[in-house]
Amino acid sequence: MESNSSQNVLFQKIVAFTAAVHEVTHELTSGVKNEDVTPAQYKILEYMMLSQPVTPSEIADCVGLSLPNTSRELRKLLEKKLCEKAVDHSDRRRQLFRLSEDGQAMMNRIFAQVQKGFEQRIAGLSNQELTELEAAITLLQQTVFRQ
Amino acid sequence: MESNSSQNVLFQKIVAFTAAVHEVTHELTSGVKNEDVTPAQYKILEYMMLSQPVTPSEIADCVGLSLPNTSRELRKLLEKKLCEKAVDHSDRRRQLFRLSEDGQAMMNRIFAQVQKGFEQRIAGLSNQELTELEAAITLLQQTVFRQ
DNA sequence: CCTTTTGGTTATCAAAAGATAAGTAAAAGG
DNA sequence: CCTTTTACTTATCTTTTGATAACCAAAAGG
Numbered sequence: 501m502e503s504n505s506s507q508n509v510l511f512q513k514i515v516a517f518t519a520a521v522h523e524v525t526h527e528l529t530s531g532v533k534n535e536d537v538t539p540a541q542y543k544i545l546e547y548m549m550l551s552q553p554v555t556p557s558e559i560a561d562c563v564g565l566s567l568p569n570t571s572r573e574l575r576k577l578l579e580k581k582l583c584e585k586a587v588d589h590s591d592r593r594r595q596l597f598r599l600s601e602d603g604q605a606m607m608n609r610i611f612a613q614v615q616k617g618f619e620q621r622i623a624g625l626s627n628q629e630l631t632e633l634e635a636a637i638t639l640l641q642q643t644v645f646r647q
Numbered sequence: 648m649e650s651n652s653s654q655n656v657l658f659q660k661i662v663a664f665t666a667a668v669h670e671v672t673h674e675l676t677s678g679v680k681n682e683d684v685t686p687a688q689y690k691i692l693e694y695m696m697l698s699q700p701v702t703p704s705e706i707a708d709c710v711g712l713s714l715p716n717t718s719r720e721l722r723k724l725l726e727k728k729l730c731e732k733a734v735d736h737s738d739r740r741r742q743l744f745r746l747s748e749d750g751q752a753m754m755n756r757i758f759a760q761v762q763k764g765f766e767q768r769i770a771g772l773s774n775q776e777l778t779e780l781e782a783a784i785t786l787l788q789q790t791v792f793r794q
Numbered sequence: 795c796c797t798t799t800t801g802g803t804t805a806t807c808a809a810a811a812g813a814t815a816a817g818t819a820a821a822a823g824g
Numbered sequence: 825c826c827t828t829t830t831a832c833t834t835a836t837c838t839t840t841t842g843a844t845a846a847c848c849a850a851a852a853g854g
Contacts (some may be wrong), residue, residue: 503815510769510781511762516697517784520792521668526711550663556832562851564673569812571833576675593820597739615658621791622657634657636783637664644782645667685840703802716842718803740801741851 514644528617532610536580540565540611541573545582545599549607553586558574582606661791665736675764683727683751687712688720689757692729692746696754700733700743 532542543563548554560570574597577583582603586592599607622633679689690710695701707717721744724730729750735741746754769780 507766508762510777511758511765513781513784514765515693515758515761517788517792518668518672519693519697520788520794521665522672523709523711523794525665526671540811546662546666550666557830562670563813564670566813567832568834570812573811575833591821591831595832611658611662614662615655615696618658618661618791619654621793625790629790630657632786634660636679636786637660639779640787641664641667643772643776644765645664645671646768647667647670648853677806712841713843714802715844717802720841722803738801738851742802 507644516588523618528614529610531613535606535610537577537582537606538573540569541577544570544573544577545607548583548597548603549601553598555588555594555596559597577603668724671768675761676757678760679757681728682757684724684729685720686755687716688729691717691724692750692754695730695744695746695750696758700745702735702741702743706744766772 530543532539537545539569540563544559545558547562551558556570556574557566559565559574560567565573574583574585578585581600583597584600586596586598588596620631625633676689679686684692687710691706694706694709698705703714703717703721706721707713707714710717712720721730721732725732728747730744731747733743733745734744769777772780
């Protein structure tokens with residue numbers, strides 16, 4: 501069937517694409533290992549950059565860790581003073597985590613470096629092309645990579 | 648500066664997008680853990696799916712492992728009979744790895760499941776939209792996520 | 795030839811991540 | 825009230841991953 505085989509081609513493209521995304525982000529976040537955080541801890545901090553404050557359950561869900569392991573990594577981040585903890589007064593079982601000042605500073609440092617890497621990759625694109633790029637990201641995020 | 652702040656917005660979008668790609672691929676490849684391979688081993692097998700045969704050096708480069716650790720994981724995959732090894736006769740230092748029949752079958756099984764997951768995500772898109780999707784992937788891969 | 799470089803392997807150790815059991819405290823629901 | 829559920833923590837053990845040193849054999853290059 502025609503639509504089936506073209507779907508296969510599209511699928512192959514998606515697989516190759518996701519592999520490329522993984523490889524490029526791995527390369528660009530390689531500066532993280534200069535900082536004193538493990539990859540799992542970085543993922544947690546990155547998630548906090550996008551959404552604050554967050555509970556351990558939310559982190560576990562979105563980062564793909566079990567709740568006990570999330571709790572352990574959060575404790576380590578607290579020990580490193582990269583995040584802060586507070587109880588949710590409307591439900592005192594819930595713990596609210598946010599980046600500390602140090603954590604913010606560290607993530608800003610890392611993000612600045614990652615941003616530099618991305619900017620090198622899109623340097624030389626015209627405004628028209630940048631607009632198309634943004635539209636492409638929006639489209640993919642609304643279809644294939646929606647949550 | 649206008650172009651600078653719009654670049655920041657684009658960067659934020661890229662960060663959120665890459666996080667979404669990681670999360671979705673993690674979710675869709677969750678069936679991998681029914682099979683007897685670790686995440687690192689899966690990455691190697693996935694790379695072999697896209698390009699065969701491959702040498703340990705190529706794998707190390709593309710998958711982001713050190714050569715000794717790549718060699719270790721390849722040995723484990725050989726023990727599991729998921730790949731095969733042969734010397735390159737034109738340069739007998741080089742070792743050529745490819746998927747075994749079992750490995751092919753396993754990856755086909757996993758890919759079929761992943762493909763099903765992706766197809767659910769793009770079900771209901773018109774042919775026009777699918778074409779746009781493919782164009783969007785091509786654009787991103789040629790700019791931001793090129794290697 | 796002989797040295798150096800390249801491609802790969804083996805071994806070993808430490809760190810990180812995954813899994814699971816058992817526990818605490820607050821909230822929800824009869 | 826009393827029980828159950830939810831949210832989280834602690835502890836422990838195993839597996840996986842990362843890093844490094846030492847090694848071998850083939851090729852490259854004088």
